[in-house]
Amino acid sequence: MHINKQLMCHLKKYKLLLITVYIVCSLAQILELIPVYIFGTIVDFIIKGNFIEVKKRVIYLIIIFILFNSLNIIETLLTVRLRNRITNDIKEKIVKKIFKLQMQDFNEIKDGQIITTLENDSSVISSFITDDIPNMLISTITIIISLFLILKLSLNLSIIALVMIPISMITSYVIGKFVKKYTIKGREMSDNYSSFVQEFLTKFKEIRCLSIQNIVFRTYNKSINNIADNVMKTSMTNTVSNLMSSLLTSVTEWIIIIYGAWLIINKYLTVGTYVAFNSYLSKFSTSLQQIFTYNIHVQALKVSLIRINNLFEYTEEEYNKLGEKQKIEGExxxxxxxxxxxxxxxxxxxxxxxxxxxxxxxxxxxxxxxxxxxxxxxxxxxxxxxxxxxxxxxxxxxxxxxxxxxxxxxxxxxxxxxxxxxxxxxxxxxxxxxxxxxxxxxxxxxxxxxxxxxxxxxxxxxxxxxxxxxxxxxxxxxxxxxxxxxxxxxxxxxxxxxxxxxxxxxxxxxxxxxxxxxxxxxxxxxxxxxxxxxxxxxxxxxxxxxxxxxxxxxxxxxxxxxxxxxxxxxxxxxxxx
Incomplete structure (x- = not known):
């Protein structure tokens, strides 16, 4: 089964709840963007000494605050409910599949692989659906609205900011490849680790009687060290990714500060507009960085979907197939x-x-x-x-x-x-x-x-x-x-x-x-x-x-x-x- 189709299978069952969550997320994000513009106008009205307009806009901010947090509470409750349902649904399907496996196929699968698929891979999929997709939607909305507003507020400053986007995209793509590689390796190590732990707990009495605790411990120690090394490599890759994104963002901000100051001094830009532009640019950059980061999450998702798909490709027992039900005498x-x-x-x-x-x-x-x-x-x-x-x-x-x-x-x-x-x-x-x-x-x-x-x-x-x-x-x-x-x-x-x-x-x-x-x-x-x-x-x-x-x-x-x-x-x- 193609991974996109497999993901859609998990989405269809909760279509209405998903749509509700995504709509609430979108509305909340739109509301969160409005105060930035209002703050910019407040700065300009303070400079002009127009206190009445300042008070009006503070009232707008209070109303938006109440609406935003109400939507946020609804979103949290719906998301937790949805995540639990999807996780339990995936786990239920996996367990049912395991019970239906032919014995020869079951014997080929490591116990640790079943455990990590059941616990880790199911959580990766449910988290992607309930957390990553809404966050990607929020980031996309933020990028579109912020891009429109920064272009409207200052075309010259916007051009400087947009030059850095292709570099960020290339960096994210390259690092995503490494993350996928380490994720696959990490899951395999987790499979082996879970199998080993289960085995030594089951054979605990025998291990003591044979006095081989030191041998077992050395094997255990080697296993956790291998996992730690892989986690370190994954963390270093993510750190490099974050460092590159942070560097590109900082360079952009430094250039904009210098050029923005020159525009204000020469009366081409008001202070309020500059404040609003910087705020929207910050949201634009953060959301764009998150979109690139989601590429890493997508690689982890692909690994989990492939692992679950591999499990579901095994042949099932014909447990409920129609057949003879004559009374059995015992010959x-x-x-x-x-x-x-x-x-x-x-x-x-x-x-x-x-x-x-x-x-x-x-x-x-x-x-x-x-x-x-x-x-x-x-x-x-x-x-x-x-x-x-x-x-x-x-x-x-x-x-x-x-x-x-x-x-x-x-x-x-x-x-x-x-x-x-x-x-x-x-x-x-x-x-x-x-x-x-x-x-x-x-x-x-x-x-x-x-x-x-x-x-x-x-x-x-x-x-x-x-x-x-x-x-x-x-x-x-x-x-x-x-x-x-x-x-x-x-x-x-x-x-x-x-x-x-x-x-x-x-x-x-x-x-x-x-x-x-x-x-x-x-x-x-x-x-x-x-x-x-x-x-x-x-x-x-x-x-x-x-x-x-x-x-x-x-x-x-x-x-x-x-x-x-x-x-x-x-x-x-x-x-x-």
Whole structure:
């Protein structure tokens, strides 16, 4: 999308409010210019000794003052309201777009880029619309009126002032190029900085345990120093721009003072006219300087529009696309499924064929990087298979409405999040219509109700940041309870018991076995308790299914499974020793 068209998209929605703001700004600016002329006439009337005319013009000044400040208040209120609306609107569009991104595209974007686009770029656009455009309009009006009046007051002095304009224009254009370059570089640095800060806060515990604070700090220090250097270059560029403008303005003023004094002494110009001319020239020069400065703001705007436009060019998930909404029973069939993250890359999944009956409990095992988690991601359609087809109850998964599919399939990951809100709010977050009776029923089913009921505030107890007030087993039970309140037919679990002690893991496995009477359970696991609890075990290696069946069958016939199982036994023995 061309940046001018993109800017117009943001302008159209608030057309009436924008027009109102611009009209109020224009009227206020016209009123602000009138007193300059009145002051000039007052000077001449004082010299002539006409006190009556002086009093009249002071009354005019009072009226203009009241009108101007009334318009100024209205303008401020409207501008703040408009800026907030536009900023929130842009942020809302960005967040909606992010939620619709395909997973492969989302993985390519740095977290810091999303944050700076959301916070900085949206503010740049809204500020340009609500501040820079009105200011440019005001400056333009001031230039036109001031130019007309200085030409009318003294043609000779005006010619001197106008000679400097081309030099100012060239200076502004050249400096604007440098500002754009540093702005692009600065935004990229901000992206990297935000990503880094987010990463080290997320991995804070691990950084301490590994004792690599100094390494992380050096990386952080290098990042902020790079940003500081770029800010310095940008500031120096702006300083040079302001210095050049100030120099040109000052030279013009010095020449006009000398020539103006000669005109007054020789009776070619009155003192009042000279005062008015100087005042209008000052407004003309200031406004012209601001117009040139806006070129720098335009360069920053272009960078922000391009960055947002780049985000919106990513392909979206077909979340609301019409598709099948037949009742899902829970059978899953994989036919010749292959998948790679990028074209012409080595497949992560290779020719998978599998039937998972409804109301069953299957576990996927395999070494790291064998494709276990990727398979779950494809079943929930975070990614789409490169080849083959997936059937849910004999319906191709690609033909099922995506929203409906995810309402009936839930994916619980190893690091599933609990929010720092009450237990009740956490449980009902996937289904706002959950009654208290249903919440208690589900919590009893997963064996967490007794603990919650023992708390002083019961279901209104605050969980704490990332569920810090709960044990690992309690977190897992709550996460499963939350999933059940959504009432999905298919439940996908990814290593949810990997951090639990043996007894807690056995308890969770018993819960999942009971759930499989009415739900299809597919779980990625590597520990013995989880493996032995399953009805059937799927063994994966290097993206392929290399074994399938019960534990007894696989321990005899599948070398990969046998090695995985024996490694688990050895790990347990080592811990006991």
């Amino acid at each position: 899953i069939i994989l036919k010749d499924i292959s998948f790679s993250f990028k074209k012409n890359k080595t497949p992560v999944l290779n020719n998978l064929n599998l039937i998972i009956p409804k109301n069953s409990f299957y576990v996927i095992v395999g070494t790291n990087g064998s494709g276990k988690t990727t398979l779950l991601n494809i079943l929930i359609r975070l990614y789409r298979q490169t080849e083959g087809s997936i059937l849910v109850d004999n319906n191709p998964i690609d033909d099922i409405n995506l929203r409906y599919l995810r309402e009936n399939i839930i994916y619980i990951q190893q690091d599933s999040h609990l929010f720092n809100i009450s237990i009740k709010e956490n449980l009902s977050i996937l289904n706002k219509n959950s009654s208290m009776t249903k919440i208690i029923e589900v919590c009893k089913l997963v064996g967490i109700h007794s603990y919650i009921d023992s708390l002083p505030n019961k279901y209104d107890s605050i969980i704490g940041k990332k569920g810090i007030n709960l044990s690992g087993g309690q977190k897992s039970r709550l996460i499963i309870a939350r999933a059940l309140l959504k009432n999905p037919k298919i439940m996908l679990f990814d290593e949810i018991t990997s951090e639990l002690d043996a007894q807690s893991e056995m308890d969770i496995m018993e819960i999942l076995k009971n759930l499989s009477r009415n739900h299809t359970i597919l779980m990625v696991a590597h520990r013995i308790n989880a493996i032995l609890a399953a009805q059937k075990i799927i063994v994966m290696d290097k993206g392929s299914i290399v074994g399938f069946g019960t534990h007894n069958k696989l321990i005899s016939n599948c070398e990969n499974y046998k090695n995985l199982f024996l490694n688990q036994i050895n790990d347990i023995e080592q811990k006991i020793i």
